[in-house]
Amino acid sequence: MKTGICPKCQSTEIYTDGSPKRGDRSSIPISNWKKFFIDTYACYDCGYIEEYIESKNLKDQAKMERAKQEWKKVNG
Numbered sequence: 001m002k003t004g005i006c007p008k009c010q011s012t013e014i015y016t017d018g019s020p021k022r023g024d025r026s027s028i029p030i031s032n033w034k035k036f037f038i039d040t041y042a043c044y045d046c047g048y049i050e051e052y053i054e055s056k057n058l059k060d061q062a063k064m065e066r067a068k069q070e071w072k073k074v075n076g
Contacts, residue, residue, distance in 0.1 A: 001041040001050045011045035028053070030067045 001007065004014050017040055027035040036053045043049075057063055 001043065001048075002052070006043035006046060006048055008048040009043060009046040011043050013044040014041055015044055016041050030063060031070050034063055034066055036063065036067070 001014050004012055006012075006014060027037050029035045036057045038051045039054055041050045041052075
């Protein structure tokens, strides 16, 4: 949905919060001390939602390595 098109209904009524992150849905824990902040995209026609790790977190190698240690790889 980052492209502005909903993969479920093909709508272009896609919105993102774009606000400072806080609350339960603002982050995903990696460990007790580290977390990823997320960007949320929502289709205002069908209600479909996608969440992505903020790109600045993807560039943080220490966070990414910690997540790889703590999380289970899906296809591995």
